[in-house]
Amino acid sequence: MIDIETIDTLKQLNIDVQGDVSSPSGFIAGGFHTGLRRKKKDFGWIYSTTEAVATGVYTLNRFKAAPLKLTEDSINSNKTLQAIVVNSANANSCTGEKGTQDALDTQAWVAERLNIDQQNVGVASTGVVGAFLPMDKIYYGTQHVLKEAYNNSQFFNQAILTTDTVTKHIAVQVEIDGKTVTIGGSAKGSGMIHPNMATMLGFITTDANIDANTLDYCLKQTTDQSFNMITVDGDTSTNDMVICMANGLAHNSEINALHPEWHKFVYAFNFVSQYLAKLIAKDGEGATKLVTAKVTGAPNVDEARKIAKSIVSSNLVKTAIHGEDANFGRIVTAIGYASKCIEPEKTNVYLCQVPVLEQGIHLDFDEQLLKERLTEDDIVIETSVGEGKGEAAAYGCDLSYEYVRINASYRT
């Protein structure tokens, strides 16, 4: 389902599609049902047996939810974490001072239960905006963290979901300094998904030995090519973040920019981010297809990203793809309003590998062939917009009746 890029370095990856945040050495994940949701698990945890260096990327929405602010502050203060707890169903957002206190209480309860430093506990919430957390249920949840019966990473992967239809996780292994380094990830997405962080909850764990600044740099670089390049509905939520923990238990020599096997780690890390990001796009609310827009020839990467995002964000492109209609005019339109750098006479478009626009002029194409290719689950739109070196890919999904159904009745 997910294309694996044919870079030599990636061939050296050992990919485990069953893997997740619990795959790297020393990480335990689990989940529990506290009653925030009717039946589904709604409270999850990740725990590292040793303190891990940590970093995060956070929503750009000006309304930041209380747990997000607390986690951001905690990570910024000492660049470490040892545990993360996550609840679904309620976002603890727009909840003022009480919301802040509720997040702090959650953090304190977990720290006490695990006997670790309070600032080493990350807290994340996802769900409805604008309601107070039922703290009795949250307390009940915190008292079950790390209980043997619930230490099952699939429970964690399930507990963080909202309207997602599938769990999203991956792990990869790569040899560094002759040691096996594992990177694992688990994520949730589905709605309110749009570039600029604020796209989802993502958790990436690794047993690599890596300093906090390098980990931070890796996360930010790969986020710009993965989580920030997906969109479901163009809405940037108040809660979403990607948190990354590295506990060093692989015992490689510390990874930094001068490490001879630097690229292996970065490519593996990027693979995990992109894989999770594509899973989120493909499982967008109501989605039936993954839509990938690849742009080349832009004056720079920023313009290429703008154009790629514009294509996968267009409701008209998304509905045409849902209807399996070769309405490439909508793609051209979305390109045309994306960037001032567009010169129509230098623009070419391929839809499912069929050329539909050349130098700004529509082409005759085999309507039947294209119609058939549009029935596939994986739709690729390729655009070249000039001779520049700017390239980017963005990921989205189609827009269906189901998206409307889900979102016209979500809260009540």
Added chain:
Amino acid sequence: MIDIETIDTLKQLNIDVQGDVSSPSGFIAGGFHTGLRRKKKDFGWIYSTTEAVATGVYTLNRFKAAPLKLTEDSINSNKTLQAIVVNSANANSCTGEKGTQDALDTQAWVAERLNIDQQNVGVASTGVVGAFLPMDKIYYGTQHVLKEAYNNSQFFNQAILTTDTVTKHIAVQVEIDGKTVTIGGSAKGSGMIHPNMATMLGFITTDANIDANTLDYCLKQTTDQSFNMITVDGDTSTNDMVICMANGLAHNSEINALHPEWHKFVYAFNFVSQYLAKLIAKDGEGATKLVTAKVTGAPNVDEARKIAKSIVSSNLVKTAIHGEDANFGRIVTAIGYASKCIEPEKTNVYLCQVPVLEQGIHLDFDEQLLKERLTEDDIVIETSVGEGKGEAAAYGCDLSYEYVRINASYRT
């Protein structure tokens, strides 16, 4: 259905909701079926018995359709028009040199038939992007322009529609210099509707005596408060424009910035623009409700516009309103990612006049009352974001199953 602002000047307006582009003295409009569409009228015209000063606002999409470029050039060259022809069903966009020649031929045929200067003929197209115009049908259409049997302005109002469900038109009269000045307008909208001109086709006619520069200034000013403040799906088309003609037959003394009754004309002109813009938003593809977002307290008008547009553009807000769900968290989210100027603790939100957020914190509200108000056709969201003087209103619609149905099957 449309609120008339309670400004004294507007009380002096004589509003004719049956009126349209043919209402001002000396204007004739009509429409005809050439076969571009199966049964519906698809070719329309506006004609002024005397040469009129003219101006336009045009799409910002980098792919500009051939007829739009030709009309823009024609108006720029002599700032006059005497006729406009419009076809629906085919946009003549992404059609290269052949498309340019087709637009030129259309213009020439009309000029010849009416015995007027070719540059005094405006040409507009709307419909599918990326197909050549069937010029035999267009020729056939041009040979019927101004034929008595088809000189019916309702035929014009119908001929310019695509997926619109209703015709959109208005006329107002105002006394200037003791003379009755009439301003009429007709428009089409429905899909590919988004701020920054490129929102629709709009035609405004007036018998006012006004110089071309003043007319241009009026159109641009009112466009920023009307056509540029509506959105249906965030897509900016390659073809859309608003064209304005003034033929002077009201015989008022020439309107310019120093004219003592300047405001009367500007308010009347703005009323026509806003009325048409709201009709377009309300008749967005699949729409069941008009959504108005009013923003106050922003640092400046530009920021206020960004925030207002963000609210009415959010798919999650649009689906919640479709579902009549008081999910105000989505409104708050759309505010939060709209502008860096947002300070949550200074932000208040009213949904259908019910306060739901105060100083960034959610309020308890009467869920039943709000649920009832959300069943109405006209949903108003009011937001104050601080103490600044920036105010704006944006207009949109809900997002329904019907939008998906229309757009998953439009082209084929």
